[in-house]
Amino acid sequence: MSVWEKIEELEKQIDKFKSLSVEEHIEVDEVIVILKEKINDLHKNLTSWDRTRMARHIDRPKFLDYVPKLFNYFQEIGGDRKFKNDNAIICGLASLDKRKVVVIGQEKGKDTSDKIYRNFGMSHPEGYWKTIRVMKLAEKFGLPLLLFVDTPGAYPGIGAEERGQLVAIAENLYELSGIRIPIIVTILGEGGSGGALALGVGDRLLMMENAIYSVISPEGCAAILWRDASKAEQAANALKISAFDLKEFGIIHEIIQEPGGGAHKDFNAAADKLKKSIKNSLNKLVKVPIDELLDQRYNMLRKFGVFKEK
Amino acid sequence: MSVWEKIEELEKQIDKFKSLSVEEHIEVDEVIVILKEKINDLHKNLTSWDRTRMARHIDRPKFLDYVPKLFNYFQEIGGDRKFKNDNAIICGLASLDKRKVVVIGQEKGKDTSDKIYRNFGMSHPEGYWKTIRVMKLAEKFGLPLLLFVDTPGAYPGIGAEERGQLVAIAENLYELSGIRIPIIVTILGEGGSGGALALGVGDRLLMMENAIYSVISPEGCAAILWRDASKAEQAANALKISAFDLKEFGIIHEIIQEPGGGAHKDFNAAADKLKKSIKNSLNKLVKVPIDELLDQRYNMLRKFGVFKEK
Amino acid sequence: MTAWLKKSILKKKEPDNQWIKCPDCAEILYKNLLIDNINVCTRCGHHFRLSPDGWLGYLVNRGTFKEINENIQSVDPLDFSDAKERYVDKLNRSMKKTGMKSAIITGVGKIGKQKACLGIMNFAFLGGSMGSVLGEKVARLFEHAIELSLPVILISASGGARMHEGIYSLLQMAKTSAAIRKHSEAGQLYISIMTDPTTGGVSASFSALGDIMIGEPGALIGFAGPRVIEQTIKQKLPPKFQTAEFLYDHGMLDMIVNRKELKSILIELLTFFG
Amino acid sequence: MTAWLKKSILKKKEPDNQWIKCPDCAEILYKNLLIDNINVCTRCGHHFRLSPDGWLGYLVNRGTFKEINENIQSVDPLDFSDAKERYVDKLNRSMKKTGMKSAIITGVGKIGKQKACLGIMNFAFLGGSMGSVLGEKVARLFEHAIELSLPVILISASGGARMHEGIYSLLQMAKTSAAIRKHSEAGQLYISIMTDPTTGGVSASFSALGDIMIGEPGALIGFAGPRVIEQTIKQKLPPKFQTAEFLYDHGMLDMIVNRKELKSILIELLTFFG
């Protein structure tokens, strides 16, 4: 039985005890507490592949779910001013309690028609041009930028290539590396490849406990290196794409703890934790003089990588 | 007989005398000189409609004809980095004798297939995005910008509207008004409407003697205000669109004199004059501190317009 | 009281028994009720054009609006006449008809708790065409906003250039764009609201340069006029072409806002950026 | 003499009787003549891939190239193994095969009269994939160019990311882009040359950020790999899709330059901006 299956089994048990408690008036609260702790423990042992399944879970909260939980004001603003309003990326003006921020998030969509409308969170170049337009608006007004990542990757299609997916992503990296406002990146679910990285450059990188962040999808990696897409589990684990892996690598700053079973099991709790972390980070970042912040950002980016010399 | 027809008649006479001179060895040089002077005099009396016909004359030199005459080095650079390389606008790195400049010019094309390739000099938004991309390159390297205008107007089509012709033109005006390099605009032929103005903002505005610059094509104006497109002649003259009109209005700085009969009659002479004027202007502009230049540019733009107050 | 305000009050005294047919749903609307509904069809939500006084009455706190540069007036720099009449005569007719001296009212007022510079175009004045006066008033509005460190809200409605002023008309595009840049460099907010119709030179200059660009539902917005395009491409235009909705889909607008919600959206935006 | 240079000289001593078939025109080409022709088919002009030593021999004035950071080498931060072998073993094989320690050579040399920082990728080294070492060498190259106030010319050839280094590989895109921004802010010129193939992470980071972007004729250039796209959209790709010519038409490149003319174009560009 995999860790994942064990957790599912324990969750079933909890449900059983809960109904016992309600229907038969048997007091089993203590048992439930113990089982939940057990689940939390097991969670720490989830593999990268388990996390991948969690990150893609059908019930997992999406960016638009977080919006009302995090912000008391949110006004979407649209458009790249050039070609199309890409619905896979949502931009907005927002208030995080009293602090004004600009928000850019990737949205995968909820039901089937919404998923299609959002192109499953896979942006075309116009999505990335929109983010550049909006981040410059944020820069003009000195507003901190909050980026939320949740995408299988940039869309691989004819139109996307025609309109220069490569330039659009590169320009995002270029702009974010030097834009003169504080940036906080949160990886909510799937951090897929260059399409995620395009919104992944900032001063502080947060990652939900069950999110993943990878150079290539496990399936893609398996197809190439195992010559068998069904070897995604091996690939995922070999790629080390969990939040705990990335924390160990020193790449992300903070893991946002999720409730046992994932953010969707107690979304309010997950969103609260995220909000608290973003606020803490923001409070620190806004105090840093902007030139110093840019130096820190550059140094952080510069240090990414492991190699030997001589 | 209109002024235009008189000139054509005199030109025929000159040709006759020239052949007399060659075939019959009759010395008539003095007569030819007098006739040419006559033509030059008549030219000053050409109406706006006559100028329109000259500006659109099939033999009139186009931007690409001027390039080798003006520049000893010219390297075209392409692309808006977003959608398409618009062939109605050509950008290049160039040397004007020893001075490095960046050049952006509208090109109508020569023969039929070339005209189609150039879309008759009518840009889509991608042409204007290309100019912004290239002018920022010029700004990065502190290179003066030479703009050459020759277009019936921005292209009125479905794709052009879909891709935001209005934003593209407005952004050009916005960028040119504040870009931190000297700009010289030369209206070579047709300065048609917003599509021309998008490349028409600079520190110094030159205009070929037989060029026109108008808010709307004479035909368009006639169709609306005369409800009859064939009244283009009346409209052209009412609109006052000749170089002499614009000089009188104080809108352009300098008229580049063309040979009698138009630039195509002695293209070398016309191009020489233009080159000399551009060089003179450039020599003056590069000496002005950039902030002062920007103030002057703003004041010039601010003064455009006539009205009464109170 | 400025001339146009007097006029607008006079207008209200016109006989009330007027009815208007909605072009979208064909409902026959009682004119006074329509005005009370800020010229939005009570049945289908069709947005009728709104006059500057209608806009001011709706958006600006009562008694807070101070018009500026109200005395700038057009002249006839080209001595222009078309087939029918002289430009000066046309101008005089328009001034009489609208009670305004130009196609735009500019000034400073309060919206909610926020002060803002406001420009409101009047399509009824020669089709909201842009001549020297419009350009000058827009440029001065932005300069005024720089001096006072205020945001600008500009409501556009224009058929294009004031051809009668020839090249001067065209150059207003450059003049207004330059003034907007100064305002932007001063760190100030500019909200552009595009109403039906916003086309031609206005659409391709100050209207298209907002930090935030808002379109009214169903408004015709575009650079080239639809008829010019049809003549050029020799085919029918697709439905919804050059509507605000079309522009939003193509990434040109930040949002489409129903007129009834516009005021609260504007207050929120002014507060957010304030 | 660096290891790869020795190796390249050794290569030249290999038996000469080798023939290569041109994939475009099917001409059978004598290998040494092809090398003399900088790997351009003498019949149809097809551009074969060129190794870093080929590029250096062609572009850089003899004896002027000084390699930098030649001793940076890959490690195996994930302890990665795929179906067949460990990443460290794969690395060792590649190093042996190519005589290089990474997929890029960086250094300073003279082209004509101009000094420039140069980066040349080697597709033969694990498909020119970008891992920590490639990213580090590119970033250092631009930082070196800032110190020396020099332009950078970078010749790309890459199949994408070095998956074996996981997230480190992805992050090189951000690292290199940030270094390029520093170089650009210092006012320096960057010419990006995209050769066959330039795809994936390399294409969407430093390759796409040139002040001037040059493609080689026929080169495959794109973000997503053609096979991935075909699988996603479930249809055949159009001919010429993702070629340099396709990218030029779509506004992504400044020019397409035949290899034989590249040197003189580069000299002109370096002189122009110099």
Ligand SMILES: [Zn+2]
């Ligand atoms: Zn209705």
Ligand SMILES: [Zn+2]
């Ligand atoms: Zn061949």
